[in-house]
Amino acid sequence: MSLQQFISQAISPWMKKEGPNSDIVLSSRVRLARNIQNVPFPMLAATEELSALSDKINTHYSRQSHHRFGTIELLKTEDMKQNEKRVLVEKHLISPALSDESRAGAVLLSEDESLSVMINEEDHIRIQCLLSGFQLTEALKLANEVDDWLEDKLDFAFDEKRGYLTSCPTNVGTGLRASVMMHLPALVITRQMNRILPAVNQLGLVVRGIYGEGSEAQGNLFQISNQITLGKTEEDIVQDLQSVVLQLIQQERAARKTLMEQSRIQMEDRVYRSYGVLAYSRTMESKEATKRLSDVRLGIDMGIIKDVSANILNELMILIQPGFLQQYAGEVLSPEQRDHRRAMLIRDRLHLETKKNN
Ligand SMILES: Nc1ncnc2c1ncn2[C@@H]1O[C@H](COP(=O)(O)OP(=O)(O)OP(=O)(O)O)[C@@H](O)[C@H]1O
Numbered sequence: 001m002s003l004q005q006f007i008s009q010a011i012s013p014w015m016k017k018e019g020p021n022s023d024i025v026l027s028s029r030v031r032l033a034r035n036i037q038n039v040p041f042p043m044l045a046a047t048e049e050l051s052a053l054s055d056k057i058n059t060h061y062s063r064q065s066h067h068r069f070g071t072i073e074l075l076k077t078e079d080m081k082q083n084e085k086r087v088l089v090e091k092h093l094i095s096p097a098l099s100d101e102s103r104a105g106a107v108l109l110s111e112d113e114s115l116s117v118m119i120n121e122e123d124h125i126r127i128q129c130l131l132s133g134f135q136l137t138e139a140l141k142l143a144n145e146v147d148d149w150l151e152d153k154l155d156f157a158f159d160e161k162r163g164y165l166t167s168c169p170t171n172v173g174t175g176l177r178a179s180v181m182m183h184l185p186a187l188v189i190t191r192q193m194n195r196i197l198p199a200v201n202q203l204g205l206v207v208r209g210i211y212g213e214g215s216e217a218q219g220n221l222f223q224i225s226n227q228i229t230l231g232k233t234e235e236d237i238v239q240d241l242q243s244v245v246l247q248l249i250q251q252e253r254a255a256r257k258t259l260m261e262q263s264r265i266q267m268e269d270r271v272y273r274s275y276g277v278l279a280y281s282r283t284m285e286s287k288e289a290t291k292r293l294s295d296v297r298l299g300i301d302m303g304i305i306k307d308v309s310a311n312i313l314n315e316l317m318i319l320i321q322p323g324f325l326q327q328y329a330g331e332v333l334s335p336e337q338r339d340h341r342r343a344m345l346i347r348d349r350l351h352l353e354t355k356k357n358n
Pocket residue numbers: 027028029031089092095122130171177179180181208209210211212213223
């Protein structure tokens with residue numbers, strides 16, 4: 001696949017498959033941080049050392065076939081235009097750090113985009129597996145397979161006592177961050193999130209926004225991940241996160257049920273009002289768009305709206321980001337132009353959807 005193919009489709013093929021509990025858990029992610037023995041961490045390494053690593057991975061792994069992921073392709077950030085990198089960030093395939101700061105940065109991507117291996121970001125290697133719905137155990141299994149596959153040709157820095165050595169001490173040990181992206185609108189509407197967030201933190205988990213560290217929770221989407229990487233096995237880390245996520249799923253379901261039983265008219269009004277705004281507005285800021293899209297997705301999941309597919313939130317959340325809007329427009333857009341294009345794109349997408357189903 002060429003870079004153009006990766007950036008031309010907003011919705012990654014893996015996202016189209018609806019995994020377990022995907023009405024609440026949009027996606028599961030496992031990432032493993034790894035470094036190469038006897039090569040300084042990227043922050044301290046010479047550019048030649050980083051280029052040598054990227055070249056080595058290119059030679060051994062690009063255009064290779066992996067039995068689970070199919071053909072894998074290496075893309076170098078230096079070959080990408082600024083907006084192309086931005087689109088890959090919006091699709092969660094590379095991080096802002098790899099896009100903006102990395103020297104000799106590259107990414108290995110599988111055709112369905114469920115595997116992305118960043119090279120020369122904060123660590124030499126960051127393996128990421130993304131799956132639709134609540135599938136943390138499967139994502140861990142896949143990430144471990146890729147880890148073994150890479151270890152065939154690369155020597156990872158590993159210490160008997162400490163485990164995998166990483167650039168940031170918070171990742172030492174397993175180098176694992178497991179996370180889920182959850183849509184929790186009913187817990188927000190019923191004002192339970194203020195109570196739940198500190199409790200989740202106390203259990204050693206971190207709650208972040210849709211674009212990870214430092215991003216705010218837009219559209220009632222919360223990314224929940226482990227904080228601790230040391231002193232526990234990978235399976236235990238995933239297990240602990242899994243049990244908290246299961247409880248959150250139950251609480252969100254209960255809150256949705258209560259809302260439908262006690263405030264049905266208000267919920268229908270909220271959902272249809274947002275649908276109307278999305279379907280007819282002429283200009284829209286991204287903050288309002290994500291809020292309204294969250295209402296519509298809730299309406300779909302609660303059976304209030306029937307002729308719009310549930311995947312619309314996942315798809316539009318990415319399509320309405322600045323990088324994508326500019327990629328489609330083929331030019332740099334001012335904030336006002338983006339708001340205008342965003343409204344147009346959402347309108348078209350919703351009208352197409354209802355036409356398809358009528
Ligand atoms: N479950 C998930 N589904 C989809 N995207 C996710 C999920 N979890 C994280 N992401 C995305 O992955 C990217 C990186 O997330 P984040 O910054 O939280 O973690 P990280 O880079 O692995 O960790 P660290 O902070 O240790 O460097 C962000 O774009 C984030 O939105």
